[in-house]
Amino acid sequence: MESPSRARYTFGRRSALRLFALAPAAVALTTACTPTAEEPDPLLAAATAARKDAALAEAVARAHTGLAEQAGEVAAARKAHAQALQREIDRMNPPDPDKPPSVPDPGPQQAPASAEQASAALAEALRAAKDRLGGMVPALPPYRAGLAGSISASCACLLEVLS
Numbered sequence: 001m002e003s004p005s006r007a008r009y010t011f012g013r014r015s016a017l018r019l020f021a022l023a024p025a026a027v028a029l030t031t032a033c034t035p036t037a038e039e040p041d042p043l044l045a046a047a048t049a050a051r052k053d054a055a056l057a058e059a060v061a062r063a064h065t066g067l068a069e070q071a072g073e074v075a076a077a078r079k080a081h082a083q084a085l086q087r088e089i090d091r092m093n094p095p096d097p098d099k100p101p102s103v104p105d106p107g108p109q110q111a112p113a114s115a116e117q118a119s120a121a122l123a124e125a126l127r128a129a130k131d132r133l134g135g136m137v138p139a140l141p142p143y144r145a146g147l148a149g150s151i152s153a154s155c156a157c158l159l160e161v162l163s
Helices: 004-008 011-032 044-063 065-092 115-139 142-162
Strands: none
Touching: 044 065, 044 115, 044 142, 065 115, 065 142, 115 142
């Protein structure tokens, strides 16, 4: 007589069918969490925008002494955002030393002529970053969603600094 515990571990036709039925779902879950080589990393645009915003804030700080302190805070925070995003991009897609960096240098930025326009330009850049990153959160894997959400919240706080 066969022991009941041994019968429990046999691999029958039903078990095989269940396994094969779940395989497409497992593949879909694992591929959904990592960007493929064909599609760009969703954080790439956010990192590029963060570098551009930092350069704009530095230009505003140099051109408008009344906004220098606030613009300096924005520049420092957006540089930190760009670095955090770049680290995450590089973690998922290790950089090729023979290719240029994935997040290009934005180059020098020109500050708007008046302090009011400069403050409005910084506020608009922060608002756009907050909305872009906040909108990404539901589609990202948990760690990346946390990063995007915290940077979005930081941009919301920086908007208060400019007020």
